[in-house]
Amino acid sequence: IDGVTFEFIDAAGTEAPAEFMFYLPDFNALCTAEVATATFHNALTLRGAKVRDLLEWSRVIDYVLTEYGERSDVVFASHHWPTFGQENVETFLRGQRDIYRYTHDQTVRRANRGETQFEIAEDLAEPTVQSEHFDTRGYYGTLNHNAKAVYQGYFGWWDGVPATFNAHPLEAKASRFIKAVGGEDAALAIGQEAFDEGDYRWAAEVLNYAVFANPENQAARDWLAASYEQMGFQAESGAWRDFYLTGAQELRNGLADAGAVRTRSREFVEGGPTIELFNALAVRYAPEKLSRDPFELNFRFTDTDEDFVIDVGNATAFPRPGVQSEGAVATLTLSRDAFNDLILQTRSFREIAAAGEAKVEGDPTALLAWFTALETPDFWFNVVEP
Structure with a gap:
């Protein structure tokens, strides 16, 4: 292309249904597009999409590791910083391959012995490839929600527990929960106690019931917003942080009143x-x-x-x-x-x-x-x- 030699590498079915990487032999440079970037990507985007295949994703990275790792002096992607030096390139690609394969294999292993998506996500240990390499950490995708995505891709949304198969929707469940704990004031007290103990996940769940049972309960809205803020401050993933803080903002200020947004070009x-x-x-x-x-x-x-x-x-x-x-x-x-x-x-x-x-x-x-x-x-x- 314009005097520059490209070797195109098919990466379909990884980060996107249609995707490719390329190698520039004249420069010993490998471009990994969105397939291997300096973070752990999403198996399922939190904005909503189809589940991505982490098994295929790891295979594609392994292909460029074996075919181009020894020939590359630099690897660069569509986002984040490049990696220089042939040995560093191989280390980078091996780490990227391993975090996707680890998440896939360990989720399926645990699912095959009867663990649900929530149990797997809670207990899946951080591998050394994450603890020792910044470029595989969950600044974007996380072990927690990517494990759930792998589970969903194979087994669907249901965790196999009969009680959850046809449970009440959140609004109907919320009013029943509030009644069961003795009213809105009792629920608010439970949520505040959990907040004071630093159990922000439980505080958010209880206070969320209170808000869905009565959206006009300002105290519940404020405490839930505070819980979301604490969870956002503690989140390593930028996506998690943004969702928590946006939730807090909407509870405090209502929906954004930005009018119509043009989404069609x-x-x-x-x-x-x-x-x-x-x-x-x-x-x-x-x-x-x-x-x-x-x-x-x-x-x-x-x-x-x-x-x-x-x-x-x-x-x-x-x-x-x-x-x-x-x-x-x-x-x-x-x-x-x-x-x-x-x-x-x-x-x-x-x-x-x-x-x-x-x-x-x-x-x-x-x-x-x-x-x-x-x-x-x-x-x-x-x-x-x-």
Whole structure:
């Protein structure tokens, strides 16, 4: 590339579904992208995602260790500092490989002997590769939540205890807990006692019940916020610290009132295949908002030469590519570019039609019924209270 020789290394299925590293032979330099950085990464991002495969992750790092370790004078990544010196490069890669493999293997070993994800996360010992090397420590991902992620990846969310299989949701559980301990004042006293003893985890759990049972209990909110702050101050992981301190901030000040947040870029929408755009709309479909009997809609995109049917029913709005329905109540013909404008709400359908860029055959109220049933969720929502 522009006179520089690259050797690309497939790392798919590790930190991301599609990922690669590369080696620069002219410079004896290895780039490990997001796969090996100067910290322990997340097997499951706390913001929410699919579980990553730590077994494959360790295999990919072992591959670059054996293939490029002896040939690399420096290893650098997309984040954090580089590592210089061939011996240091190998030590770095071996440590990165081992922390991912250790977490995977020891979680599965313990699960196979009947331990739950919570027992494993609580008791999994820190290996020497973490205690002796800063670049494998849990500044981001942690042994605790990564072990739970490995467990979840193999066994799912349930810990096998029948009582937890169909437990009450938190708000319903909270009111029952408060009643069981003798009321809000009693729960608050338990939480304060735990706080004074430095048992902030138990204080947070008890006080969280109090807040979910009665979000207007200011004393419970303040003590829970204080517990979160203490847990945040003690967290090694920046992610854990941020979640705790954000929780405390919301308890003290309420949700951020930043208005609407734009999360959709035109480039992102344009880059997505049309079927995936319809799939994205399908997960916004609120069937209870459908104002008429089920029907089918045809879509024809003039610039991409694509046909679609949307089967709008009482439960789903199912997109079917490559076909048109003879029984469709309406057919919308327009360009994909104009449809992007509709999705991004940069132009209304009326404006697009007035510009001669869209044509409706059949019943236009059916299109309106489908659009009306598409939900746009609020960006901000409660987390630390009901």
